Amino acid sequence: MYFNNQKTIIDLEDSEYLNWKLCLKNKLKILESSNIEINANNIGLSCTEISEIITIADQYNCKIISFCSTSLKTIVSSQSLGIKSQFTIENSSKNTFKVNDKNSPFSKTHFHQGTVRSGEYLESSGDLLILGDVNPGAKVSAAGNIIIWGRLLGIAHAGSEGNSKATISALQLRPVQLRIAKKVARGPKEKPQLCIAEQARIDSEEIIISPLETT
Structure with missing residues (x-):
């Protein structure tokens, strides 16, 4: 199966949907043979749930290549399964910083x-x-x-x-x-x-x- 080199980011926290599974399935419907980065935001995903996300993506001919989240649980789960992940930190002003961002205010x-x-x-x-x-x-x-x-x-x-x-x-x-x-x-x-x-x-x-x- 051919996947294009570009990645598509899917945000699982979307107020239009009742839960992240419904959100994922609806957004995958309009994609075809795409590399997907899942932005889980504050959602804590277990190993079982991440495996389910991968299975759902396969049904739509899409490939999960990475996760991005502010949740330690999601990062632990994705890393444990050998999936690339990016831990982000959200401060009180709702600005999100990647851990390797030189502009991050978390100087301590x-x-x-x-x-x-x-x-x-x-x-x-x-x-x-x-x-x-x-x-x-x-x-x-x-x-x-x-x-x-x-x-x-x-x-x-x-x-x-x-x-x-x-x-x-x-x-x-x-x-x-x-x-x-x-x-x-x-x-x-x-x-x-x-x-x-x-x-x-x-x-x-x-x-x-x-x-x-x-x-």
Whole structure:
């Protein structure tokens, strides 16, 4: 099947329709053999729902190539399924900024796009958001939270200035070492569950790892 090189953006939040499924189907009807980017906005989509979107698009001879959303749940789900995604942030004035936008006003959050390789070190005086993997031998540190839209296989230190409320989140959390404030722990050895991002935090004076709440 031939798909043209141009992409068409479908916005799932449309007041003309009762729900996103009806919106998607109606907008796909006028397209043929198109590459589609889904703008989910604030809609939180699970892995099952994203798989359903792909199936619906196939029925209209269209191909889903990427997702764009302000919802962490949608980004986690799409990344877990290996689909390209773009995390955006919406501020109080309703302006939406891509995480790699140099004009973003979120100066306290350091954004890094790409793999952090062995021997490399990233540090942030606020939160740290990484779009990519942190390889073994790499180290990342932040005074605030660390969010990794990829695999954490190296060393991560959140709350580096003593913030015990800081957290470390990743699509796959299998680090050599975790540190939150002054607490230190090693990553779990068992394989991660499919489509479930994880978060490390301090609870009862210990670092625990649990599924990331994205609702």
